[in-house]
Amino acid sequence: MGTRHADGGTKAVPTQELRAALLALNGTGVPFSIRESGTGGADLLAEWRFLEPAWGSGATRRQVERTLKVWMRLCPREREVRAMDEQWEVTRAGPPPGRTVARSHGRGPIRGIHKEWVLEKGPDGRRRKVETFSFDSRALKDPLRNTVLGAGWTWRGVHKL
Numbered sequence: 001m002g003t004r005h006a007d008g009g010t011k012a013v014p015t016q017e018l019r020a021a022l023l024a025l026n027g028t029g030v031p032f033s034i035r036e037s038g039t040g041g042a043d044l045l046a047e048w049r050f051l052e053p054a055w056g057s058g059a060t061r062r063q064v065e066r067t068l069k070v071w072m073r074l075c076p077r078e079r080e081v082r083a084m085d086e087q088w089e090v091t092r093a094g095p096p097p098g099r100t101v102a103r104s105h106g107r108g109p110i111r112g113i114h115k116e117w118v119l120e121k122g123p124d125g126r127r128r129k130v131e132t133f134s135f136d137s138r139a140l141k142d143p144l145r146n147t148v149l150g151a152g153w154t155w156r157g158v159h160k161l
Contacts, residue, residue: 031050
């Protein structure tokens, strides 16, 4: 599930200092928001919502909305953060995407890189690929994990908090 330990020479910071450091990730250019959780045994929740580009036209037009969540429980005695990953996917249909045609939900490690391109005619007349959409799960997990490890704590991926 992805357990990582801080370097041996890193002194563990107090729980409140780690909490403050994780909450301070908001507004630093990360694509997600992090807040106090208050539910499900978690202390903090990092959440990233995004829409993939729509494809198709008319009634066959589809658009996928993804929500990635990392639920974090701070365990001061063990000096570890237990992190549970959760993914939601909703596919909507129609010219203005509104009607839900599919839903999926899963727990487990969020891993993935997804990119989409279109072919365009360049200034020289040749066709070239132009990226239209990009998603990399490391943009969510790396800042969280690095903050925890930098604070001298262990990052432990779990299936259940």
